[in-house]
Amino acid sequence: MDTNAQSPVIPAVVIGLTQLFFSQLSSAEVYVESDKLMPVIEAQQKQLKEQEAQIRRQQQDLDVLRRQIEQLQRALPASSGRISEQPVDAPVPAQDLDNLQQQIDEIRKGVPPHSLPPPRAVADPAVSELSDIEDVISNAATEWPGSIPLLGTTIKAKISGYANLDINYDTDAIISPAQFIPADIVAFDKTAAEGDEGQTEFTVQTSRLIFETKQPWEGREFTTLISMDFVQDASVTTPNPRMRKAYGQVSNFLWGGSVLAGQDWSTFADVVAIPNTLDFQGPNSVIGLRHPMVRWHKKYGPQYQFKVALEAPDSQIFEDEIVDGETIDVVEVGKWPDAVFVLVSETEKYHFQTGLLLRDLRASGDPDSAVSTTGWGLNLSGTFDMPGALSKDLLTYSFSFGEGYSGLLNDAPPDAAYNVADNSLEALKTSAWYVGYQHWWTPCLYSVATYGRVRQDNLDFQPGIAYKETQYRSINLVWAPFPRWLTGIEVLYGSREDKNGDRGSLIRTQWTTRMTF
The missing domain is CATH 2.40.160.10 (Porin)
Incomplete structure (x- = not known):
């Protein structure tokens, strides 16, 4: 029995084989690319874990500094001998604040780039309040009103x-x-x-x-x-x-x-x-x-x-x-x-x-x-x-x-x-x-x-x-x-x-x- 050259069966078979071939080729390429990307992804995950650990250590250091300030605030009234008469917001000595500011600056220098969220505008409602330590430093009375510290120095x-x-x-x-x-x-x-x-x-x-x-x-x-x-x-x-x-x-x-x-x-x-x-x-x-x-x-x-x-x-x-x-x-x-x-x-x-x-x-x-x-x-x-x-x-x-x-x-x-x-x-x-x-x-x-x-x-x-x-x-x-x-x-x-x-x-x-x- 002769086969008709215009029969739709042959094109259908050809198309099916072509799709199968190219789909196999595409999958192979994906597997090759995934093999290349896996080491990169694993390296990034490792770096993220290290950054998270470093941020936790820095947070612990900030907590220690915050407790030191609280101890200074409690110690100042006690030295006067009249705790009940001393105001709670007694000014912290300027030298102590300078030392604390230097420690904070050193800690912040160690923060990896882009590991913290970008700063927000002051008017942004999502901006959180100043941390305790920043609040103490910015509002503490100093012996030289109007002055600003030059970061990284005692000047x-x-x-x-x-x-x-x-x-x-x-x-x-x-x-x-x-x-x-x-x-x-x-x-x-x-x-x-x-x-x-x-x-x-x-x-x-x-x-x-x-x-x-x-x-x-x-x-x-x-x-x-x-x-x-x-x-x-x-x-x-x-x-x-x-x-x-x-x-x-x-x-x-x-x-x-x-x-x-x-x-x-x-x-x-x-x-x-x-x-x-x-x-x-x-x-x-x-x-x-x-x-x-x-x-x-x-x-x-x-x-x-x-x-x-x-x-x-x-x-x-x-x-x-x-x-x-x-x-x-x-x-x-x-x-x-x-x-x-x-x-x-x-x-x-x-x-x-x-x-x-x-x-x-x-x-x-x-x-x-x-x-x-x-x-x-x-x-x-x-x-x-x-x-x-x-x-x-x-x-x-x-x-x-x-x-x-x-x-x-x-x-x-x-x-x-x-x-x-x-x-x-x-x-x-x-x-x-x-x-x-x-x-x-x-x-x-x-x-x-x-x-x-x-x-x-x-x-x-x-x-x-x-x-x-x-x-x-x-x-x-x-x-x-x-x-x-x-x-x-x-x-x-x-x-x-x-x-x-x-x-x-x-x-x-x-x-x-x-x-x-």
Whole structure:
């Protein structure tokens, strides 16, 4: 019997055999791939088990640390002898917290990558509360509020400062529109560019940025500080960065005292006694210089402190000589540093400081020679809390006098004058004083009234335009609704008188707003 070539039986058989062949081939491939994957899967399972064991060990370590903190919290009240009166949330010592934080950081470094769930957003309701140990560390009181630990070290760092805006209106000519310096008041040949017809200035130059660090080491503390503002040039209101301070300090280093090296306020200055004016510069008679130095200071009991320093002689100011219409430039030649000795006495009610400054004033008016003289200064300054109903009010004062020290004052008149006739340098006698009074009207509203005066004895060979006397007056009203913001208005009056009798004066109205961080 002949078979029909178009019979559907043959294609069906062929298709069936083809499917069977390829299905067998596919299964073989799967078996080969599974053999390759099995070792990988077993290795991953082994790694997961190791990670789980490591996480359990780390959890046990955290539990141990948590119990140590609880023991510290229980031990602190017991050491006072009055357990029932000690608050439950007594602050943990900063050193103990630093040590615990270091241990936690070391443990966390050992956690294998990607073994923990990814972090969630703070607003995510699934985020769990802080662990007990994190809660204790984040909320514990410290001796340095606002600081943060640098992970992996015992160093703490702090960033602070403020953003400040001053709006000034001057009624007359002054060459320092960003600061109120009576010595810069124009006493003759006034021009409109200098503000003879009045001028308004906006400036943020006095905004400030401060970076500090502290690190304990074997009973000592290392401190560093860098501070900047933007008052590089007082003749303009454009902000230009300026270094204010840059120093390092170590405590309990030499004879039980602290040693500072770097740029800071002159040791001769008394920053505590400076009146709280809105004016950035402050009274003309404030000793307000900052320069490089090496300083040693030590406290003697709770009341006294002694300071001694060698400071850079970079603040010496010499008056140029004018001969037959030509100006002879007098160049500073610094040979010996300034020496400063200060004694401080203070209690809760008063602060008093007395300081002695010795200087080697050296200059060259003749390129082939240098001449010198000795400068000195004595300063008495302090603060005093008012008694009775005025107990919140504060009186500040300063009185200084001497020869050849005036370059350290805010007004910065010359320290010495050069006499070309006999190639000599003569120190100028100067007296400077101020008094300020701060009164609180309400817990967030206060006023400060200030008066300052600087007078210099002129020599016969000085030119007629030589500095003779300036005066400074100010009164303000400041509102501080909360600690990190203040705003207020201040009215200032300044005057300058030269040797020849030329006088200049102006009134400045200043509005200030300052936000601190």
